[in-house]
Amino acid sequence: MYEVYDLHTHSTASDGTLTPSELIQRAAQAGVKAIALTDHDTTGGLSEASREAIRQDMVLIAGVEISVTWESRVIHVLGLGIDPDRETLQQGLRELRRFRDWRAEEIGRRLEKAGIAGAYEGARAYSSGGLVSRTHFARFLVDQGQARDVRKVFKRFLVAGKPGHVPGQWASLEDTVSWILDAGGQAVLAHPARYRLTRTRLRKLLDQFRIAGGEGLEVISGSHSRDDVFKMAALARDFGLLASVGSDYHGPDLSWIKLGRMPLLPIGTTPIWDGWRLELPPADA
Ligand code: AMP
Ligand code: MN
Ligand code: MN
Ligand code: MN
Secondary structure, X not given: OOOOEEEEEOOOOOOOOOOHHHHHHHHHHOOOOEEEEOOEOOOOOHHHHHHHXXXXXXXXXXXXXXXXXXXXXXXXXXXXXXXXXOHHHHHHHHHHHHHHHHHHHXXXXXXXXXXXXXXXXXXXXXXXXXXXXXXXXHHHHHHOOOOOOHHHHHHHHHOOOOXXXXXXXXXOHHHHHHHHHHOOOEEEEXXXXXXXXXXXXXXXXXXXXHHHOOOEEEEEEOOOOHHHHHHHHHHHHHHOOEEEEEOOEOOOOOOOOOOOOOOOOOOOOOEHHHHHOOOOOOOOO
């Protein structure tokens, strides 16, 4: 049995390899009933996704995955059920994309110094008109023969201490959650086990996230092990957070993550979609 909700996916509007329409079609084939498109720092794919979801008789949840700097680390916060037309949200996202554009050029310059020419143009070409992410640099560098796969490129070039790494400041946790709430959405902390925080620091993050108005924790994630799932389920319960499920699908070429193949949430968690269901009118006495 698999969950029929997938609340974390990417399209060509950010660093996914499928267009929003292709993503929705593939999800429909995989048996997904409700999908959230959560591109990094943009809602640009949502209108196309929404048209295709209607054709496929699937529920589309309007989403976004926002890049946040928390205590000098990058973490990701999902906004689910947002109104993409809200100006506060869009203004925040525009600011993040401005930083992204500058960062992409800077990554290019730094790789150039390390002897790799044309990486900025290369990454741009891989971004299919959407924003430029480190994933696009990684795909370019793989095709240039700099490393065998995307993960190896990250390790060798794109993480702290490596030639193509550019430090910088993304949004604050408080601003991010407030943009999401202002847009009528729910804030969910994405792939919490991936940050490699100590237990104490993760609890501190969850405390601050809750105080800011965060509601959900991604318990099931394409990047969580079974052990992570149970640990995160316990944390969700302890902090009174709703549990979310997301593959973090980026396309069929990254074969370790599959659409529509998310394990069921552990008992004891409250699925975030529980609150989305329609309430029956009270029974006649
Ligand atoms: P960016 O937001 O441009 O810094 O890029 C971050 C994206 O790169 C993430 O959303 C992942 O899709 C991808 N990514 C980050 N770290 C890795 C890694 N070690 N291996 C493969 N992909 C990664
Ligand atoms: Mn990504
Ligand atoms: Mn992420
Ligand atoms: Mn993601």
